[in-house]
Amino acid sequence: MRILYLHQHFSTPAGATGTRSHAMARALAARGHAVTLACGRYDGAASGLSGPFRRGRREGAVDGFRVVEYAIACGNAQPLPARARAFLRFAARAAGLALAEPWDLVIASSTPPSVALPALAARRLRGIPFVFEIRDPWPELPRALGVGGPALWWGLDRLADAACRGAAAVVALSEGMAATARAHGAAEVAVLPNGCDLDLFGPRAVPWRPAGLPEGHALAIYAGAHGPANGLGVLLHAALLLQAEAAPVTLLLVGAGAEKPDLVRRARDWGLGNLRFLDPLPKPRLAGLLAGAEIGLQCLAPVPAFAELTAPNKLMDYLAAGLPVVANMGGAAARLLAGEGGPPCGLATPPGDAAALAAAIAALAGAPARRAAMGAAARRLAERRFDRRALAARFCEVAEGAARRGTAPGRVALA
Known part of the structure; x- marks a missing residue:
């Protein structure tokens, strides 16, 4: 044919x-x-x-x-x-x-x-x-x-x-x-x-981390577009709250888009030492970065229609990599992270709520055993359904x- x-x-x-x-x-x-x-x-x-x-x-x-x-x-x-x-x-x-x-x-x-x-x-x-x-x-x-x-x-x-x-x-x-x-x-x-690309992401990927990360900090990664639909301003507000609490976590935003220059400027003006940016990475390089991270971040603008109408590709990469996920959305993604009858593989917070997002990130950053359990559940979910x-x-x-x-x-x- x-x-x-x-x-x-x-x-x-x-x-x-x-x-x-x-x-x-x-x-x-x-x-x-x-x-x-x-x-x-x-x-x-x-x-x-x-x-x-x-x-x-x-x-x-x-x-x-x-x-x-x-x-x-x-x-x-x-x-x-x-x-x-x-x-x-x-x-x-x-x-x-x-x-x-x-x-x-x-x-x-x-x-x-x-x-x-x-x-x-x-x-x-x-x-x-x-x-x-x-x-x-x-x-x-x-x-x-x-x-x-x-x-x-x-x-x-x-x-x-x-x-x-x-x-x-x-x-x-x-x-x-x-x-x-x-x-x-x-x-x-x-x-x-x-x-989920189960061969590229997961145990076979060689882990790496950006140089200069604070020792003992968990690495939480957002990898995707930096546009209006992604609502990444809430991650900057969450980073500000996490920095004020001296939470042991660094946020890394990987990608490009129309909003990125403004996000970089705001992070600099706010003095966010716990938030960094990277340009887009080829998928094999991203797989290694996720293998070296502790948390995957899923972020969208607080638009009610997003709850059921979106299917973020980055979420599949996090699951395949065996990362626990923190997402600021309800609907299908929230149900998925809650386990839908099985063990949870992440935490969902209300859209647009920077305080709840920061609290969820801090909770996982300070709980290695909980992260490991959720990450294992994420990988099993990827293998079973995706x-x-x-x-x-x-x-x-x-x-x-x-x-x-x-x-x-x-x-x-x-x-």
Whole structure:
């Protein structure tokens, strides 16, 4: 089967961003499918290609599948208008590719939601079935954050309606996202959460720590985007409280984004000696850093919609690394950390509550035995529920079923 996989933000594990589409494309190729993955140039990503661009495009083989990369820069630090232009430019180039070759299936992975446009064009003009993967629900999250306005949200609603109704199958990363897909008209939805790379993260990783950490301090790491949706200001306030209490913990924020310069300035102005920053790290390097840490930090802005609509990739990395997690959110993440009937693997605090967040971090920093128990529970949970290999196999089944029965969009019975 010839599959076109569209993911503008694709990265191999050599990059510093999510690798879900790499794992899924590799799994599809291992089952004998001819996979072409089309992407742009996303900040922190590594496409696996190194040759020159010709007419804004380069391509080559990566881990058993073909990668087509367009010279369209995009990143969280860009202003929204620049990112919107990058989204539409990629959609236009990907539409040309979708219509140029005899595909059996298109997989469109959002975010951004504009990736659905080439899939819809291929469906309408060539009769090619497609799978729509919702990694971030649009426009639900922009609307909740107040980003954009009614006209933009209306347009995104219509695009989500068309994508969900036209797809032979919809893949959602959480039950909350699945509910939004059904609200947009999807008849058949498979929930396949973010997975854990159990080989890269965990006991095999060689641990390391940044130089100059205070002796005896626990290391608590946030590794991810530094943007408005992440609400990292609350971590600065928590660090201020922890410093006032002389808590034996250092917070390390790893990543990049539009908010990072301001966060660095505020940390300096506040004299936060217990908080540091690092640039994004390639996944293998991050795995070693997490292996050398004591606590994983999950942080989001205090937006009620985040409770059920998000599926943070960084949380999967913490679990795979066997780290106890402190999260400032309720909903699905809080239930997960509470153990959902099993032993807890972390602590959840109310969104936006810096004092509660600081107290939870301090509680784990001063309790090595408790950290060890929660960390072991985190790794077992990763192995039992979030093994990426098992999730990739299920993803392949959904894609194959969509291709077989995709002639009736919205009426596909998933295997």
